[in-house]
Amino acid sequence: MKSEPSRWSGLHEGRLSAMVDVARAAGDHTLTHFRSTGLVVDAKSDESPVTIADREAEQLVRRMITERFPDDTVQGEEFAETVGESSFRWVVDPIDGTKSFVCGVPLYSTLLALEKDGEPIGGVIYLPALGEIVVAASGLGAWYQQAGRAWQIACVSDRESLSDAVFVTSQVDSFAARGADAAYRSLESACRITRSWGDGYGYLLVATGRADLMVDPICNAWDVAAIMPVILEAGGEFTSWKGEKTVRGGDGFGTNGRLHQAVLAMLKDGSV
Structure with missing residues (x-):
């Protein structure tokens, strides 16, 4: 049954609503470095770029999750997986589209997923520089919001060719x-x-x-x-x-x- 993200607070012991809040917080933090003068871009072992914004945003996600759900596992792009004892795992990409980010292009996102027993049960795609977000949870629908507007149901196209x-x-x-x-x-x-x-x-x-x-x-x-x-x-x-x-x-x-x-x-x- 579809229900807006604002009504998810009691589900999975608060994890679904936390998922949305944490993704927003991390994405908003990246804006403190977006289009900033003197941003240092490092190259990882695979030659993909990484910045202080990537690292700080992931650290923020890990800190917020650990404070609320200390027994959960956290997997991310920039740091080693922290293994917990619960059946829940969080998966974060603090800046998906770092190449866009370092070029000052607003088409990058913060991605955060919640898994239970290895299966994704919730996800957030947040475009902080555009003010767009899509969130979803299994059985509860997918929801889209633009900055300052009400939530609306997200739905794929009906094109058949x-x-x-x-x-x-x-x-x-x-x-x-x-x-x-x-x-x-x-x-x-x-x-x-x-x-x-x-x-x-x-x-x-x-x-x-x-x-x-x-x-x-x-x-x-x-x-x-x-x-x-x-x-x-x-x-x-x-x-x-x-x-x-x-x-x-x-x-x-x-x-x-x-x-x-x-x-x-x-x-x-x-x-x-």
Whole structure:
């Protein structure tokens, strides 16, 4: 039964409402560094960028969760997993889209997921620089809010043909990095519009019906753990490229559901 996030306070011992509050706090903290002069950008071992904003936002998430739910596990992009004894795990990507962030582009997000017994049961995609947020919890629906406006139900599009669809992804050369150039070319050719409005923002577009498919050729759990419940509760589908319902398959894609099998077939056919 769908219910607004403002009514989630008593569910899972307060974890669902905390999920929304923590994601907002972390995302808002990133704004203290966004477009700041002299922001230092470091390179991680995989050459992806990281900043003080990434680290501070994740530390804030970990601190807020530990204070309220000390027995829970916390997994994040920037620091080692903290293993707890409860059945709950939090998965955080403090800045999903750091390349956008360091360029001063507002299409980055803070992602936070809540898992129970290894299954995602809640997720938040928060775009602090745009003031947009989508939150979802299993059985409670997906909800979208713009700054200063009331919550509204988030819902995927009803497009049934790829020729009418909007295809988004994060970085085109990531298809080549996994030997899937042909998959990208097939999708680009089949869809009406292709854009690289990717990362968490791309999935937010799918969840709110503005795009129809978002594809990640390479991803980690923190990139998509929050995504699965959002897409599913908005009426869509999220799987790995093998069609498995997992956020730990090393890749993933979300669609409006109607197009999922067609996209899956192209990804399988166009990959090494």
